[in-house]
Amino acid sequence: MAVQFSQDTMNKVQEIIARYPEGKQKSALLPILHLAQESFGGWLSVETMDYVASILNLTKIEVYEVATFYSMYNTKPVGKYVFEVCQTGPCMIEGSDEIINYIKDKLNIGVGETTQDGLFTLKTVECLGACGYAPMMQLGKHYKEHLTKEKIDTIIEECSKSASVNN
Amino acid sequence: MSIKLLLDKVHVEGIRTYEVYKREGGYRAAEKALKTMSPDAIVEEVKKSGLRGRGGAGFPTGLKWSFLAKPEGIPRHLVCNADESEPGTFKDRYLMEFIPHLLIEGLLIASYALGSNNTYIYIRGEYAWIVDILEQAIQEAKNNGWLGKNILGTGFDCNIYVQRGAGAYICGEETALIESLEGKRGNPRIKPPFPAVQGLWNRPTVVNNVETIAAVVPIINITGEEYAKIGVGRSTGTKLISACGNINKPGVYEIDMTISVEEFIYSDEWCGGIKNGKRLKACIPGGSSVPILPANLLLKTAKGETRYMNYESLNDGGFVSGSMMGSGGFIVLDEDQCIVKHTATLAHFYRHESCGQCSPCREGTSWMDKIFQRLEKGQGKMSDIDLLWHIQYNIDGNTICPLGDAAAWPVAAAIRHFRDEFEWHITHAAEAQTRNFGLAHYADPLPVVQ
Amino acid sequence: MSEEIKKEAPKKFTVTIDNIAIEVAPGTTILQAARMIGGDVVPPTMCYYTPLKESGGKCRTCLVEVSKGSEKDPRPMPKLVASCRTTVMDGMEVKNITSERTLHARQGVVEFLLINHPLDCPVCDQAGECDLQDLSFGHGEGGSRLDFPKRTFTKHNIGPYIQLHMTRCIMCYRCVFAADQLTKEREHGVLDRGYHSEIATHIEKALTNDFIGNVIDVCPVGALTDKTFRFKNRVWFTRPEDAHRDCDKCCGKVTLWKRGDDVLRVTARKDQWGEVQTYEDGTVGWICNECRFEKKNTNDWVIEGPTNVSRHSIKSVNHYINMLKPKETIPDVMGRNPKLLMDIHDVSEVNDPSIKLSKINGPATSKTFNKLIENKE
Secondary structure, X not given: OXXXXXXXXXXXXXXXXXXXXXXXXXXXXXXHHHHHHHHOOOOOOHHHHHHHHHHHOOOHHHHHHHHHHOOOOOXXXXXXXXXXXXXXXXXXXXXXXXXXXXXXXXXXXXXOOEXXXXXXXXXXXXXXXXXXXXXXXXXXXXXXXXXXXXXXXXXXXXXXXXXXXXX | OOOOOOOOOOOOOOOOOHHHHHHOOOOHHHHHHHHHOOXXXXXXXXXXXXXXXXXXXXXXXXXXXXXOOOOOOOXXXXXXXXXXXXXXXXXXXXXXXXXXXXXXXXXXHHHHHHOEOEEEEEEOOOOHHHHHHHHHXXXXXXXXXXXXXXXXXXXXXXXXXEEEOOOOHHHHOHHHHHHHHOOOOOOOOOOOOOOOOOOHHHOOEEEEEHHHHHHHHHHHHHOHHHHHHOEEOOEEOOEEEEEEEOEOOOEEEEEOOOOEHHHHXXXXXXXXXXXXXXXXXXXXXXXXXXOOEEHHHHHEOOOOOEOXXXXXXXXXXXXXXXXXXXXXXXXXXXXXXXXXHHHHHHHHHHHHHOOOOOHHHHHHHHHHHHHHHHHHOOOOOHHHHHHHHHHHHHHOOOOOOOHHHHHHHHHHHHHHHHHHHHHHHHHXXXXXXXXXXXXXXXXXXXXXXX | OHHHHHOOOOOOEEEEEOOEEEEXXXXXXXXXXXXXHOHHHOOOOOOOOOOOOOOOOOOOOOEEEEEEOOOOOOXXXXXXXXXXXXEOOOOEEEEOOOOHHHXXXXXXXXXXXXXXXXXXXHHOOOOOOOHHHHHHHHHOOOOOOOOOOOXXXXXXXXXXXXXEOHHHOOOOXXXXXXXXXXXXXXXXXXXXXXXXXXXXXXXXXXXXXXXXOHHHHHOOOOOEEEHHXXXXXXXXXXXXXXXXXXXXXOXXXXXXXXXXXXXXXXXXXXXXXXXXXXXXXXXXXOOOHHHHHHOOOHHHOEEEEEOOOOOOOHHHHHOOOOOOOOOOOHHHHHOOOOOOOOOHHHHOOOOOOOOOHHHOOOOOOHHHHHHHHHHHO
């Protein structure tokens, strides 16, 4: 599969580049890496990063440097659904440890691992700015807050269901 | 009831949309500012209001604005810092999610005051859905002539763009934010030069927190003088506090900085008391970076005076017996919480978020984290406490940016106020695995220092 | 030039460092001013490198206390400042070695730099000219308080010229700036973040850009070393000589590090601060890969004479310029010269002087060395 944005995404890319002054197109790197990650399987392969570098006329290493700095960019493949559970202080008070352990047992994976069917990845992350609604996790674009074991069950069930429908 | 300036309309049905926001008196301040005031007059007004930066440092906003260099022919920029990542803080998210037009209006006024034609909102990458909300609001504002070219016929052009970060706490530091906005790694710059002289793309730049920008709207509406009358001393106006932890009503509250800490925790109007009828053990009053205080020093200062929710009172006693207002992330811990474990999660946080540029922070935060992990596993040594103290002391003040200080302070305060809990963790290693130290004497009244 | 002199001399700033006053041009940094004074008041540096723009500020070893901001605003600066990136003001007073606070902070920084640094100096090619060795000798503590395993990295091969030892790296960013400012396209950089940040190429890649060899010269520690010199000799056993050749890519002015007639290593010429020499016309003496890695014959070069090495440096032990030979005392006492009990070369083949180390391709490990001995026989 050659790495190539669709025409729609390419228009979006051009629109993003136009936000910055002439010659400052490097500023568009972060948003475009987000787009690339969404478009090409949820992670950034070397091929993808090189492609982004060619669009923005940057050296390859500049893109690698940025992609490895920010924690939201995955430089290794991840599952279709990534559970990013917050484990910082305020969430810990509200029992994030239990939630993490529950997900581990339920999916039979460790932190940073992906289930064999390639559906779920469990990650622990640092504060996501939802301390009042703890414990919480990020799933895709949205937050899942006030987590309980029952809620986790429902979320996993829903994800599995929608995955089987899409296939 | 206390005064509400930012969140008074937040519960109005549909306030997220332009129509409702406008109907409720929105964009009145923008109209007043652009049509009747000069940019300098707005800066003056903000100076008069005594507004202080709401991101954590509390630097007077008007003063910051007046430092902006204005060389001929070089564009200037306003950047809104929405990279809210301080553990315990979620106030900006609330503001942007529920009343986005307030921020847009504030940005328009501030852009006009500072002469920024291209203004950027740098929002943390995880707030992906809020990006959509903000972009929607910007589009609506544009459609109604509040953004774009020649706004209200004044000849002032302004565009606002939302830039999404990608997961880095350090990008909340203004120079790291600028680097990130330039598409680079979020390594803080070495100051000077300050952003007001050489910021984004080496142009003069002002970086302000979301809440600071939003507060400009009521300041223009009611005038700076009136705004300065609210609150007490140099803590003028209202402040958003995001309360979390073991309390009955976690959430975002707007306070006018005259209420006491005790009232804030126990009153039903605010936190509603400690959850499950437990007792208060400790509290971090301004986001994870500021010193933690035990219950006795939180409610009363070392002089025995009541502690209030404002910049000066929270800072009373300095770092020895006081704390800071910080970003307003109010984390409450009840008697069942373990201070060592809580501080360990924070040490881990700072290790994870250090950019790795300067040696004290890169090496020091990871060293502290390793020691905390050992303490948590019950393998700690008595000398570890002093070692932690020395490490934090060697980091504090010696790094490029304040992240080093932010990593050092919570550790320092935890050891300073909860040393016996640390010692118990080491002497009773096995027991510490099964139960917590408990409240102990941390709520007992202290002898008053004169 | 003469016209410029006619202009009114620009105002000079007076700055006092450790009670020594000096007049400097505005825009001078505290570090530069201290270097003009010289001696003990010069703060040590690990990341700052004069010929590299934007370098400095990161390692925090050059922190100093500013006890008086300027004549106009005499308030002291609340925090210690990085002297390499802070410009002087008129009337500024700086405390370096006279400030307890500075010395304590520096000791802390040295500890931080060392906790994850492997103490493999005995096998490190940088030993003897390593800034971190000097720094820890001058400012460090005797022991280490770290009782955890040290940080490790996956090893990366970055080509036939340069050896990367990431564990030794102190993240000074000098090599990144050097690649940015000297080569056509930078191919290596700082990847990852915080504790795990590393100098790498992300994809396995050989660094072959012309002038990339200069990253070896700018590296303050043994993280980037010359692969063609690897394990060939200790620097203090080699004899440095200044030499030059006509090179169409670079200035061609180098220092040869020799053993006998054997050229073991070629580097750019360094000044007294260990930085690549800046010549009178303002050019910096960076050298190209060809001069550095491929000209290992004495007759490739025009020898100018022995390099001036500070006699405080370990490198001066094998050096014959400006050297005062101590008076031989044994003949006086014994009435005869001491007898040599054995010649090391009679019993061991190690460092056999007839073996040309420069002819060994790659590291001179015992395996490669022994093979040469066998062939000789």
